[in-house]
Amino acid sequence: MSTRVELVAKDKRYVWHPYTAMDQYEAEVDPLVVQRALGARLFDVDGRSYLDGNASWWVAALGHGHPRLVRALGEQAARLAHCALAGITHAPAAELAERMIARAPGMARIFYVDDGSTAIEAAVKMAVQMWAQSGRPRRTRLLALEGAFHGDTIGAASLGGVEVFRRPFAGVLFDCLRVDAPFAEADYERAFAALEKAVAASADELAAVVLEPIVQGASGMRLYPPAFLAHARAVCDRHDVLLVADEVFTGYGRTGRFWACDHASVRPDLLCTAKGFSGGMLPMGAVLATSRVEQAFRGDRDRAFYYGHSFCGNPLGAAVALEVLRVFDEERVLDGITERAARIAARFAKLGALDGVTATRSLGMIGALDLRDDGGYLARAGWRVYDEARRRGAYLRPLGNVVYVTPPLNIPLADLDELLDIVEESVRAVLMR
Numbered sequence: 001m002s003t004r005v006e007l008v009a010k011d012k013r014y015v016w017h018p019y020t021a022m023d024q025y026e027a028e029v030d031p032l033v034v035q036r037a038l039g040a041r042l043f044d045v046d047g048r049s050y051l052d053g054n055a056s057w058w059v060a061a062l063g064h065g066h067p068r069l070v071r072a073l074g075e076q077a078a079r080l081a082h083c084a085l086a087g088i089t090h091a092p093a094a095e096l097a098e099r100m101i102a103r104a105p106g107m108a109r110i111f112y113v114d115d116g117s118t119a120i121e122a123a124v125k126m127a128v129q130m131w132a133q134s135g136r137p138r139r140t141r142l143l144a145l146e147g148a149f150h151g152d153t154i155g156a157a158s159l160g161g162v163e164v165f166r167r168p169f170a171g172v173l174f175d176c177l178r179v180d181a182p183f184a185e186a187d188y189e190r191a192f193a194a195l196e197k198a199v200a201a202s203a204d205e206l207a208a209v210v211l212e213p214i215v216q217g218a219s220g221m222r223l224y225p226p227a228f229l230a231h232a233r234a235v236c237d238r239h240d241v242l243l244v245a246d247e248v249f250t251g252y253g254r255t256g257r258f259w260a261c262d263h264a265s266v267r268p269d270l271l272c273t274a275k276g277f278s279g280g281m282l283p284m285g286a287v288l289a290t291s292r293v294e295q296a297f298r299g300d301r302d303r304a305f306y307y308g309h310s311f312c313g314n315p316l317g318a319a320v321a322l323e324v325l326r327v328f329d330e331e332r333v334l335d336g337i338t339e340r341a342a343r344i345a346a347r348f349a350k351l352g353a354l355d356g357v358t359a360t361r362s363l364g365m366i367g368a369l370d371l372r373d374d375g376g377y378l379a380r381a382g383w384r385v386y387d388e389a390r391r392r393g394a395y396l397r398p399l400g401n402v403v404y405v406t407p408p409l410n411i412p413l414a415d416l417d418e419l420l421d422i423v424e425e426s427v428r429a430v431l432m433r
């Protein structure tokens with residue numbers, strides 16, 4: 001096996017990293033070289049451990065190497081690693097479907113996809129095709145929120161509202177309607193009215209409202225009130241427009257409830273899930289649809305949803321996703337969040353008193369703070385905290401000037417306290433300089 005130095009040399013020579021300025025990476029970064037992971041910890045090739053502050057980009061909801069998920073994956077791999085899902089089926093796809101529908105009130109069908117971005121792509125196409133086949137062919141537009149993030153494929157990026165991710169593709173992204181979510185109390189009234197007005201004005205051509213319920217993850221862990229989500233549902237109902245909930249980040253307990261929509265007792269027409277869906281083990285996602293949506297694709301063969309990916313319903317992913325749901329129930333994962341969420345909330349509230357921290361917020365297994373900085377997404381202050389945290393044994397990738405934690409939902413309490421200590425020490429160290 002290659003040494004650490006050899007691995008980094010090969011990486012720097014050949015790997016094109018996601019979301020990474022490569023010149024700076026090559027010149028300045030000595031990357032973590034992760035060899036294995038267990039629970040809430042990553043271990044590098046030198047045996048040093050790092051608390052995984054963001055559950056490896058929000059996916060490892062049940063931690064790394066959960067023995068039940070590892071076993072489910074191994075057993076499924078030995079039986080059937082893959083087969084197509086068009087008109088044939090297998091146990092993991094069928095059993096997971098039954099269990100998912102039971103987990104998602106109001107939903108009648110599940111469509112399997114590869115990840116969060118393709119869940120959004122499929123949901124957008126379902127919405128548009130549904131209206132085309134329901135006597136409303138002019139309904140082809142989408143409404144999304146400012147600052148939204150729905151993934152990086154062209155359709156998902158079209159819905160996105162984070163400027164740096166959009167800029168290079170401005171010419172090819174489709175145009176959508178856009179309104180602000182209310183992130184401060186002073187904005188509530190205006191935001192509620194603006195959403196209502198935008199939907200009313202364009203109801204004839206609007207296929208769906210697409211949003212991340214309650215929390216916008218990628219734009220900086222920004223929280224808006226459940227009442228705004230309920231309002232969106234009511235406005236969509238009033239004008240018979242579909243509501244698409246992107247629960248890719250917020251689903252599977254991240255906000256303290258299984259779905260973020262549960263905070264407002266909202267049932268969307270289409271629900272997108274990924275990330276925690278497969279416990280962070282395999283790339284897989286799904287779109288859940290109401291009976292009304294799915295029924296619009298019945299009848300003549302040309303009304304079918306001619307859409308799919310090679311790996312739709314992949315048995316490995318489905319077997320793991322099924323085991324994830326069993327673990328949620330049998331290990332009472334949601335119940336365990338209460339104590340953890342309280343510790344996260346208390347620590348981030350405390351950090352709000354520091355000079356240089358301009359805001360803090362928390363919800364469920366999310367804690368975030370803003371560092372004073374005017375450089376926007378590409379700001380450096382968050383990266384200085386990253387360096388400090390790494391030295392202390394935690395992986396804490398920032399979102400611009402936003403320092404946050406989204407640890408595994410079942411992180412041991414001692415690990416959580418250690419992670420929060422490292423966050424505090426690292427932020428203090430950066431602010432003291």
Ligand SMILES: *Cc1c(COP(=O)(O)O)cnc(C)c1O
Pocket residue numbers: 115116117118120149150151152212217218246247248249250274275
């Ligand atoms: C991460 C994310 C996506 C994209 O999911 P991928 O699996 O990375 O394609 C979509 N929506 C939200 C809210 C996300 O956080």
